[in-house]
Amino acid sequence: MTLVVPSKTPAPITPGRQALDSALHQLGQAGDHLGLDDGLRLMLATPRRSLTVSVPVRRENGRLDVVQGFRVQHNVSRGPAKGGIRFHPSADLDEVTALAMWMTWKCALVGIPYGGAKGGVAVAPETLTTRELERLTRRYVNEILPLIGPEKDIPAPDVGTDEQTMAWIMDTFSVNAGYSVPGVVTGKPTALGGSLGRAGATSRGVQIVALAALGRSPEGVTVAVQGFGKVGALAAQYLSDAGCTVVAVSDVSGAVHASSGLDIADLRAWVAETGGVRGYRHADALDRDELFELDVDLLVPAALEGVITAANAPRIRARLIVEGANGPTTPEADEILAEHGTTVVPDILANAGGVIVSYLEWVQNMQAYSWSAAEVEMRLRDLMESAYGEVKSLSADRGLTLRQAAHVIGVGRVAEAHQMRGLYP
Numbered sequence: 001m002t003l004v005v006p007s008k009t010p011a012p013i014t015p016g017r018q019a020l021d022s023a024l025h026q027l028g029q030a031g032d033h034l035g036l037d038d039g040l041r042l043m044l045a046t047p048r049r050s051l052t053v054s055v056p057v058r059r060e061n062g063r064l065d066v067v068q069g070f071r072v073q074h075n076v077s078r079g080p081a082k083g084g085i086r087f088h089p090s091a092d093l094d095e096v097t098a099l100a101m102w103m104t105w106k107c108a109l110v111g112i113p114y115g116g117a118k119g120g121v122a123v124a125p126e127t128l129t130t131r132e133l134e135r136l137t138r139r140y141v142n143e144i145l146p147l148i149g150p151e152k153d154i155p156a157p158d159v160g161t162d163e164q165t166m167a168w169i170m171d172t173f174s175v176n177a178g179y180s181v182p183g184v185v186t187g188k189p190t191a192l193g194g195s196l197g198r199a200g201a202t203s204r205g206v207q208i209v210a211l212a213a214l215g216r217s218p219e220g221v222t223v224a225v226q227g228f229g230k231v232g233a234l235a236a237q238y239l240s241d242a243g244c245t246v247v248a249v250s251d252v253s254g255a256v257h258a259s260s261g262l263d264i265a266d267l268r269a270w271v272a273e274t275g276g277v278r279g280y281r282h283a284d285a286l287d288r289d290e291l292f293e294l295d296v297d298l299l300v301p302a303a304l305e306g307v308i309t310a311a312n313a314p315r316i317r318a319r320l321i322v323e324g325a326n327g328p329t330t331p332e333a334d335e336i337l338a339e340h341g342t343t344v345v346p347d348i349l350a351n352a353g354g355v356i357v358s359y360l361e362w363v364q365n366m367q368a369y370s371w372s373a374a375e376v377e378m379r380l381r382d383l384m385e386s387a388y389g390e391v392k393s394l395s396a397d398r399g400l401t402l403r404q405a406a407h408v409i410g411v412g413r414v415a416e417a418h419q420m421r422g423l424y425p
């Protein structure tokens with residue numbers, strides 16, 4: 001059964017609505033497999049709390065702009081809500097709801113005691129000065145203040161936000177509380193209680209599951225990565241460090257290709273200097289869309305959702321796709337890839353390294369204690385490898401794709417929590 005939840009977004013279909021439709025489709029499939037009743041399906045399809053806020057921001061030239069912001073807590077049956085905050089012009093309530101839903105299943109799948117949430121502000125951060133960005137962040141936090149807190153809902157970085165954004169959030173929340181509350185956000189600078197290993201955690205997790213799914217020596221394995229931000233750049237770096245040959249990467253500025261392999265450290269330095277991969281001198285320029293069709297072994301989408309569709313899936317030659325991004329593959333594309341025998345390691349498993357180390361950061365904050373980088377990485381590796389093993393074996397036992405198996409496990413654990421807690425009143 002595919003669940004249909006009324007949308008606040010009118011036609012035409014937006015990218016956010018497509019993401020929410022995909023998330024509901026995946027939930028519907030898992031619900032069928034688990035035999036969930038309609039009432040429970042409706043509970044799981046419906047966010048517990050959704051807040052839309054207007055965020056006024058004073059620009060440097062004195063003009064006042066007002067942008068929309070959102071915070072959605074999809075489910076809190078297993079613990080406090082957890083999920084990133086995105087600053088991107090296409091952020092809307094549907095997109096944020098889909099991303100929050102995926103967070104719920106992801107936390108349950110990797111066995112950490114959180115529910116799912118997400119936040120977004122419909123703004124292009126690169127068009128704002130640092131001071132404008134700080135004012136916008138603080139005002140947005142002030143608007144969503146009633147929802148967040150270390151025991152209620154803990155934000156983290158996502159597209160367009162970073163450690164600095166988290167520092168402003170932590171400060172704004174703490175000033176309002178009257179004392180320092182490091183546990184209100186994760187992905188903070190280490191100077192404020194951030195965890196060692198958090199910055200590269202999502203990418204490290206991508207590397208761990210990619211190597212497990214390859215099932216052979218990484219030497220000679222060719223890789224293409226879409227998106228060269230926080231997740232994509234370090235995923236490319238860690239895969240390259242492991243012995244893979246990263247032949248192509250793209251970002252919003254363009255795409256570059258070198259059949260003998262890119263020097264990822266050098267390319268990261270180029271991006272730090274120029275702002276994008278475009279024009280990198282030791283590689284050829286490539287059309288951004290061509291990256292998906294390259295004859296590579298491994299494809300890592302690490303930008304935005306809805307990029308692998310029925311239109312380009314038939315031309316994908318990679319035998320393995322590891323989803324660094326959330327929701328990069330539409331359900332129609334998923335079917336085509338499954339028919340072609342392409343293995344897709346789904347987002348809720350592949351990019352769970354970020355929320356795992358966020359959880360470890362929060363545990364350290366709540367205990368006023370810190371672990372070494374090696375301890376953090378060991379715990380991350382343990383949780384990623386055991387979740388991968390569970391998904392792989394359920395997929396083999398029941399003839400499911402890895403995405404279906406991951407959803408059956410994640411949705412099943414949340415459904416069980418609901419059933420055990422019962423319904424109040």
Ligand SMILES: NC(=O)c1ccc[n+]([C@@H]2O[C@H](COP(=O)([O-])OP(=O)(O)OC[C@H]3O[C@@H](n4cnc5c(N)ncnc54)[C@H](O)[C@@H]3O)[C@@H](O)[C@H]2O)c1
Nearest residue numbers: 158159160202227228229230231251252303325326351354
């Ligand atoms: N940051 C995290 O810890 C984390 C954790 C789990 C999942 N994710 C997911 O990973 C994805 C990337 O997040 P991030 O934190 O790296 O964001 P980011 O803002 O740091 O990077 C996004 C990258 O995507 C690129 N991009 C945007 N549009 C593109 C296009 N059309 N073609 C090619 N590249 C394009 C940007 O230029 C940038 O390089 C998102 O789906 C996010 O939800 C992030």
